Amino acid sequence: xxxxxxxxxxxxxxxxxxxxxxxxxxxxxxxxxxxxxxxxxxxxxxxxxxxxxxxxxxxxxxxxxxxxxxxxxxxxxxxxxxxxxxxxxxxxxxxxxxxxxxxxxxxxxxxxxxxxxxxxxxxxxxxxxxxxxxxxxxxxxxxxxxxxxxxxxxxxxxxxxxxxxxxxxxxxxxxxxxxxxxxxxxxxxxxxxxxxxxxxxxxxxxxxxxxxxxxxxxxx
Amino acid sequence: xxxxxxxxxxxxxxxxxxxxxxxxxxxxxxxxxxxxxxxxxxxxxxxxxxxxxxxxxxxxxxxxxxxxxxxxxxxxxxxxxxxxxxxxxxxxxxxxxxxxxxxxxxxxxxxxxxxxxxxxxxxxxxxxxxxxxxxxxxxxxxxxxxxxxxxxxxxxxxxxxxxxxxxxxxxxxxxxxxxxxxxxxxxxxxxxxxxxxxxxxxxxxxxxxxxxxxxxxxxxxxxxxxxxxxxxxxxxxxxxxxx
Numbered sequence: 421x422x423x424x425x426x427x428x429x430x431x432x433x434x435x436x437x438x439x440x441x442x443x444x445x446x447x448x449x450x451x452x453x454x455x456x457x458x459x460x461x462x463x464x465x466x467x468x469x470x471x472x473x474x475x476x477x478x479x480x481x482x483x484x485x486x487x488x489x490x491x492x493x494x495x496x497x498x499x500x501x502x503x504x505x506x507x508x509x510x511x512x513x514x515x516x517x518x519x520x521x522x523x524x525x526x527x528x529x530x531x532x533x534x535x536x537x538x539x540x541x542x543x544x545x546x547x548x549x550x551x552x553x554x555x556x557x558x559x560x561x562x563x564x565x566x567x568x569x570x571x572x573x574x575x576x577x578x579x580x581x582x583x584x585x586x587x588x589x590x591x592x593x594x595x596x597x598x599x600x601x602x603x604x605x606x607x608x609x610x611x612x613x614x615x616x617x618x619x620x621x622x623x624x625x626x627x628x629x630x631x632x633x634x635x636x637x638x639x640x
Numbered sequence: 641x642x643x644x645x646x647x648x649x650x651x652x653x654x655x656x657x658x659x660x661x662x663x664x665x666x667x668x669x670x671x672x673x674x675x676x677x678x679x680x681x682x683x684x685x686x687x688x689x690x691x692x693x694x695x696x697x698x699x700x701x702x703x704x705x706x707x708x709x710x711x712x713x714x715x716x717x718x719x720x721x722x723x724x725x726x727x728x729x730x731x732x733x734x735x736x737x738x739x740x741x742x743x744x745x746x747x748x749x750x751x752x753x754x755x756x757x758x759x760x761x762x763x764x765x766x767x768x769x770x771x772x773x774x775x776x777x778x779x780x781x782x783x784x785x786x787x788x789x790x791x792x793x794x795x796x797x798x799x800x801x802x803x804x805x806x807x808x809x810x811x812x813x814x815x816x817x818x819x820x821x822x823x824x825x826x827x828x829x830x831x832x833x834x835x836x837x838x839x840x841x842x843x844x845x846x847x848x849x850x851x852x853x854x855x856x857x858x859x860x861x862x863x864x865x866x867x868x869x870x871x872x873x874x875x876x877x878x879x880x881x882x883x
Binding site: 535537538540541543544545546547548551555556559560 | 688689690713714716717720721723725727728729730731740741744745746789793
């Protein structure tokens, strides 16, 4: 037991190095995927047929290719077109683009859940499309959007481990390196798992709170 | 002020409006009555540009209503609309609902808009409800907020789309009372309604619509008391004596 604790003490700083990249990849790709997802969703509900079609094609393509393959494509294939990215950049962009499809579907569902009368009321006082989205539709849709958004956040935190496949030294890859050089598999992977849980459990609690606050049955 | 000339409109293969011609003069109160599905609401929605129309022409003060054209914003702010289901913004208080258009669409100074918004809410009898959210108000109160929201745009006319149809019977009076006082102050109003008492008392003219055409029109008392067209007679008999 003492050895385990001593090992843990030695390994933890190294794993925390990895944790830093896990957080970086998660937050970076979350920001990118949220913005892109909103763009696809707004294109889908724009009422302009070709825009909606383009967005639908993009979302379906992204949903239809494994995230791992998308990461490989960006990291290994893009350089052949002259776009060379660092592993960290590639993982943030790759996960960001891949997850934008899931955000988009969630945002679209939230926007479409708003009563059509709201659109008519906004139009009847002379609002244009963007102002209507910003002032009337999105502030209401956010209550529908938030709980599933939290769930996607949790998935993204865990899927940031896929960045390890393109050499980003995040938590999982640091663990792998440690384990294979020390053969202390149990200690290392237990620590890795605990570190993921230390981030995802609070996040899960936060999503639960969001669901109680905004979900079905909540007042207004 | 509002002119309709041979307006036609179809939803798919179903023609809702089959050549509507009519007008509303400045300061006039006109009621549109008729059985459900006759196209009454569609006419209002076409005037406000919420629906497009297929043929004919609608003009407001000489400007053609075309919902695809930028000019529609000006027409919409001039033709305020009050909806059957109120359509208040649920995430904003009564006062915020009223000043939304003036502040954000018409870019009025907020202090001015807020002062006028409070006056308008007081005028519809809701001086104590500035900070209430729609969910905290009764149907009658919500519809009065909606009327204040329409007035806040300082419109040239207000289009009412069955403003009392979603209300409990005991709340109808408070909304009709506000509408009546607007009429007395000279507001131009086009009202789709099933309230024959209101039409008789307040309207200058009544248009009876059936099957997408105007079957009969004339002074309110004439049309409602002594209808000439058999379809109008039949409709009024059924409305006034339902059992």
